[in-house]
Amino acid sequence: MSKVGIIGAGTWGIALARVLANAKNEVTVWSAITSEIDELASTNCHPKLPGVILPDNICYTKEIEYVCREKDFLIMAVPSVFVRSTVALAAPYIDENQIVVDVAKGMEPETLYTMSEVILDELKTVCPEKHIHIVAFSGPTHAEEVSRDMPTTIVAACRDMSIAERVQELFEDTCMRVYTNYDIKGVEICGALKNVIALATGVATGLGLGDNTKAALITRGLNEISRLGISMGCNLTTFVGLAGMGDLIVTATSEHSRNNRAGQLIGQGYSAGEAIKKVGMVVEGINALPAALQLAQKHQIDMPIVKAIDAIVNNGKKPDEAVRELMARKQRSE
Ligand SMILES: NC(=O)c1ccc[n+]([C@@H]2O[C@H](COP(=O)([O-])OP(=O)(O)OC[C@H]3O[C@@H](n4cnc5c(N)ncnc54)[C@H](O)[C@@H]3O)[C@@H](O)[C@H]2O)c1
Numbered sequence: 358m359s360k361v362g363i364i365g366a367g368t369w370g371i372a373l374a375r376v377l378a379n380a381k382n383e384v385t386v387w388s389a390i391t392s393e394i395d396e397l398a399s400t401n402c403h404p405k406l407p408g409v410i411l412p413d414n415i416c417y418t419k420e421i422e423y424v425c426r427e428k429d430f431l432i433m434a435v436p437s438v439f440v441r442s443t444v445a446l447a448a449p450y451i452d453e454n455q456i457v458v459d460v461a462k463g464m465e466p467e468t469l470y471t472m473s474e475v476i477l478d479e480l481k482t483v484c485p486e487k488h489i490h491i492v493a494f495s496g497p498t499h500a501e502e503v504s505r506d507m508p509t510t511i512v513a514a515c516r517d518m519s520i521a522e523r524v525q526e527l528f529e530d531t532c533m534r535v536y537t538n539y540d541i542k543g544v545e546i547c548g549a550l551k552n553v554i555a556l557a558t559g560v561a562t563g564l565g566l567g568d569n570t571k572a573a574l575i576t577r578g579l580n581e582i583s584r585l586g587i588s589m590g591c592n593l594t595t596f597v598g599l600a601g602m603g604d605l606i607v608t609a610t611s612e613h614s615r616n617n618r619a620g621q622l623i624g625q626g627y628s629a630g631e632a633i634k635k636v637g638m639v640v641e642g643i644n645a646l647p648a649a650l651q652l653a654q655k656h657q658i659d660m661p662i663v664k665a666i667d668a669i670v671n672n673g674k675k676p677d678e679a680v681r682e683l684m685a686r687k688q689r690s691e
Pocket residue numbers: 365366367368369370388389390393405434435436437439443460461462463498499500501637638639641
């Protein structure tokens with residue numbers, strides 16, 4: 358039995374809280390939004406996970422100190438744009454013997470840091486004397502399915518494999534089968550950038566295009582992401598594994614994906630802002646675009662699908678025109 362603090366009460370934080378509490382761990386959940394904590398504590402339900410009853414051994418708190426103190430694992434489950442500010446709040450209460458597990462998928466546009474790097478950077482600023490272990494936890498894992506105990510696989514990534522193995526053990530005998538990987542950077546690049554490609558497949562669906570187009574976007578999209586990752590020193594095997602290909606397949610095809618849904622709305626003619634509002638939850642692919650473009654430029658990697666999505670989302674390019682331009686690119690070898 359471990360003590361686990363979950364920082365963030367969106368659908369993913371709550372799905373993980375449920376799995377770990379049912380496995381007899383002592384689980385505490387914190388949210389920056391106090392009304393969310395009141396609702397969870399009084400209903401044992403999350404409004405975006407209808408029909409899922411949460412076990413009553415989950416403890417809910419509005420105190421960041423309480424969610425951090427004396428926990429073995431701290432799971433950072435806020436959307437990527439809130440990771441830095443949330444770590445700044447939590448940092449004074451995080452100890453060296455704890456493992457911080459990041460589940461947010463994104464990259465910080467100002468620094469081009471992955472989320473584990475953002476966490477490390479913020480911890481260094483607030484408590485430079487502490488050496489904290491951070492694990493990236495990423496893969497094809499929709500909260501809607503994990504919260505119904507559907508078999509799911511995921512990667513726990515850390516340069517120190519013994520730390521990744523601690524996270525693997527935490528999820529033993531749950532619906533989640535955890536694989537370890539030491540290529541933490543590769544795992545995090547996959548998690549952030551597959552969302553952009555899922556937006557693209559959504560746009561194709563919204564335009565009424567077919568399965569051939571979606572397969573093309575998934576395959577060539579993975580090619581773009583892996584070329585970037587390899588140029589940054591990551592391993593090809595990571596990109597063709599669960600965090601890469603696996604997560605791209607699920608996000609680009611699942612009815613549960615917020616990125617896929619936002620893309621569909623954009624393909625149907627909604628603006629990005631309208632699509633985000635209609636989805637009503639975080640759309641990380643849109644947040645990841647500025648960092649993706651800067652990294653492509655910095656590492657001199659051609660990323661035509663990422664560029665096309667940015668032109669649609671941020672520069673008002675018509676989706677059908679973007680598709681025509683992608684198809685008319687100079688012919689080349691695979
Ligand atoms: N939902 C999934 O299936 C899933 C699966 C794997 C990874 N993820 C990743 O996990 C992260 C969280 O996703 P989610 O689906 O839980 O998001 P969500 O949209 O369901 O949750 C939003 C949550 O963010 C928190 N929040 C809102 N404003 C905040 C603020 N100012 N400061 C701190 N926290 C604030 C609140 O708890 C809110 O419930 C994302 O990066 C996502 O890509 C999600």
